[in-house]
Every structure is written in structure tokens, then in C-alpha cells.
Amino acid sequence: MNVQVTQPAIGLDGIPAAITALSLVDGLKGELIIAGAAVEALAKTHSFEETAIQLWQIADSAAAAVEAAQFGAFRVSAFAQAQTICPSLTHLAPIDGLRAGIAALDIPDGPDAALAITAALPVLVMTLEALRAGKTPLAPDPTLSHAADTLRQLRGTAPSEAEAKALGAYLTTVSDHGMNASTFACRVIIATRASLVSAVTGAYAALSGPLHGGAPGPVLDMLDEIGGEQNIAPWIAEALEGGGRLMGFGHRIYRTRDPRADVLKAALGELAPSNPRLDFALKVEREAQAQLAARHPGRKLDTNVEFYTALLLDALGIPRTLFTPMFAIGRVAGWTAHAIEHHARRGRLIRPEAIYDGARP
């Protein structure tokens, strides 16, 4: 007899898969705590390097502390590896090139592995980007902050302080977020005692889908497609009528506004107070919220982090093809911290079950 599955869409909602001190997502209150601080405060007070170090220390308080200044030296070592890894990957789209680049990293497990992998991500992204454009990749400047050097490697010139601050706030804001799909993937892989590079490769693969970290590029595509103010309401109505999902709206956990959206909106306001794309996006946001509320009265579908990620990264001159890789440059701090925490707490193999509703002999 087949088992009747009454819940048609099993997504492990509400089932704890780990115990963690790294971050807390309170979906009902719309609160996010990372490394013991509210995300709104953390994005103002902590650089990305400080946030990552704090996450790693919380994950394993017995581990030797890393210093922020070490990130630069590790970016320089990653650049040497990137010169051999990246030339054969330029045929891939940036989102896929990074996946292959992470998988090819030669970083053995050990006390420095989390720092080495975290430092390598922007270097891989920017080396690939330069090679794709037929340019000579720019070596990292170890004296700059992680955010500033990432922008410098992309553009060839150092960014302004305000730009580096805005990107730093973004990286900190997305550094960790509870048991999201990519972090869960990372935990599943590390729990098999696979290497940290393997766990981060798998986590990135999970991040790359449009229902997770692949949404911000399509957010800009959506704004471009809508085009003008007069098209906003009919475009959204037609998209929803056709069963489409509006990119940058809705969240599995938040039943109210995603607090990260407001942190990034504030960072964008500081960086580019008069921004025509932002004005237009605000109108799209209002109309989308109204139409989603009318169609789903029992399910609050509000703006998520990806909507303002798209606007902030666009204002920083980052091409939309790099939006998901940029997300990974921040989230890798959380992935590696979860992997460290899993082992520090002697985590078990993660092995759930499936409800079988197939034929029996």
C-alpha cells in the first residue's frame, strides 16, 4: 500500500538540523542576529574581516584567532593558485566559473583553511572576470580591506572609502543566515568528513539557484523588462497571472520584512542618495507588495535581501553576472564557520529519511 503524503511539498520547514551559536533568524519578528549582534548594528560596526573572524571564533573558541590583516596575505597566495586554475575556465559563465574555481582550489584542511578559502573567493571571481575580458588579472593589494581590494581588482583602481564601506556592509550583512539551503548543504557535506573545499563547493552550488542566491541578477532583469512607470502594475499582474515568481520577494522563514533588505537599503541611501534606479525600484516594490498581498492574503510575501542586493551592487558598478559570486564572497564566512562548528561540536552524519510512496514487490 502506498503511503499517502498529505503535505505535498516537503521542504523540512521548522525541523532543526543543527545547534548553532552563529546566527539566529527570527522570521516572525523579522530579526537577524549574526555573531551575537543584530544585523543592523553589525553592518555598521564590523568590517567583513572582523565578522568572519568572530564567526570562526564562536564556531570553535579553542581555535587560534586570526587577525584581519592576514586576509591580504592569503589573497596574495590565492592569486598564485588562480593563475593556474582560471585560464581553463573562461568559457564558463561567471556563476559557473566560480563553482569550478572553488572545486579546483588546493587548500588542505587545517587551521588556516577557512581563512584561505574565504580569501580565495574574490580573487577567483576577479581573476576570471579579467581573463574573460582579455585583460591581465590585477594582483591583490594586501594592505587594502577585503571589500576595497575586491572592487579594486574588478575596476583596476581603488574605490572610494564610501564604496568600500558599502560593499563591506553588504558582505557583513550576508555573511550568515541560519540554516539556509547552502549552509545546510555545507553541513551535510562536512558531516561526511569531506574536506572544507568540498563542503564550500557544494554550498556554492546550492547558492547558485534562483530560489536562493541566484535571484539578484534577475531582479535587475525584471526592472529592465518593466522599463517604465506606466508598465509596473500591468507587468506584475501579467507575471503573477502566468504563475511567475517576482524575484526579490518572499522568503521561506521571514513572515515579515527581511531585515537585511533595510540594512542594504540604508547602505544604498548613503552611497547614492539620488539614484533614479532606486526611485523606480521603490515604485516596483510597492506595487509588487500590494499585488502579492492581494493574491496571497494568508502568506506575507515581502521584499527579501536580493532586491536591495541588486540595487546596491549595481550602484557599485558590479556587473549583474557577478551578483551571485559576490553573495558567495560574503556567505563563505558563514559556510566555513558552520563547518568548523559542526566538527567542534562533534556533529553527527546528517541522514534524513524519505517517505516512500513507490511500488512494493
Ligand code: ACO
Ligand atoms: N512571487 C510570486 N509568488 C510567490 C513568490 C514570489 N516571489 N514567493 C512565493 N510566492 C507564492 C508561491 O508561488 C506560492 O503560491 P501558491 O500557494 O499559489 O502555490 C505561495 O506564494 C507560497 O510560497 P512558498 O512556495 O511557500 O514559498 P517558499 O517558502 O517555498 O519559497 C522563495 C521561498 C523560494 C524565496 C520564494 O518566495 C521565491 O521563489 N522568491 C523569488 C526568488 C527569490 O527572491 N529568491 C531569493 C530568496 S532570499 C535568499 O535566498 C538569499
